[in-house]
Amino acid sequence: MQSVSLPTLRKIIHIDMDAFYASVEQRDNPELRGKALIVGGSPLGRGGVVATASYEARKFGVRSAMSSKQALQLCPHAIFVRPRFDVYKEVSGKIRDIFRRYTDLIEPLSLDEAYLDVTSDKLNMGSALEIAQQIKQAIKDELHLTASAGVSVNKFVAKIASDINKPDGLKFIGPSSVEAFMEKLPVEKFHGVGRVTAAKMKSIGLHTGADLKKLSEQELIRHFGKAGSFYYHIVRGKDDRVVQPHRETKSLAAEDTFAHDLRTLEEMDAELIKIAEIVHTRLERKNLKGRTVTLKIKYSDFRQITRSQSLSSPVADQHTIFTTASKLLAAAISEDEKVRLLGISISNFNEPDYPKSERQQQSGQLRLFP
Known part of the structure; x- marks a missing residue:
């Protein structure tokens, strides 16, 4: 009888640093340890958004991308510090060096998280769980920081697993346990399911993966568009996406769906400036600048449009991103139209041509901390 070879299951690790920016600040300044710390934003609540918060601040409900005003309301005793992206980038490089001891199949998602494919590892250890343990220990011993790790057979499950026992967590979900x-x-x-989609799911009786599993692929597509096909497969533990070590960022975006439709340009601009700041922060994290600003608008009747403008030189600063998007918005909105979602994306990237300090001088903005 001819033997049938079974497909090799992947061994995927998702590493996610714990409150990365805040942890670096607490590591480098002993006076901040054990304190409710916010990186970015304004200590007076005068605009700006939170880049990240320490776990001591998170206990009060402070979260990334929250306005500093709201963060102060939740945690009035919080300490605000300016972000030091050059330092975070340097530390991130050292973390990647640790990863490379085990595999070259590394897909960074940001400075503080990455996927690793260790199906075949450099040290021939064979155990993804042991590799994750060693990586976590090396980060702790050498960099005095903690990371959480998720280990499984695909990217989706590994990413969810890394969030289960944070901080300093490790979760293994084996092949027989995935479904x-x-x-x-x-x-x-579910990674990628935001509050609006989650609310829509619950409104039709879908509260867990088991509920999603009851619907056919076509039913899920009817309710959620192309994402429905992804939900259908992932709830069955199927995710064939490979770890892409040379994945190039082609665009970077942020958007928000509002609890109530926006009716005036003033209301829309007030939300747009927050979105522009999140985009600015993400560009800073990745050390990117882009030439093309694209505005996304979804109206109250669910019509959706995009409008783009290409600039003469690449930008990353919040002021230029906002003013460009605001002009596109003013040209696209008529008096009687109401808006339920706004988004901004940046594309057409060029390699940054300034060191960080010069780049900040050029932009004239670091609105994370006015």
């Missing part, structure tokens, strides 16, 4: 794990998972925990 049962996905069935029990609340829909809001």
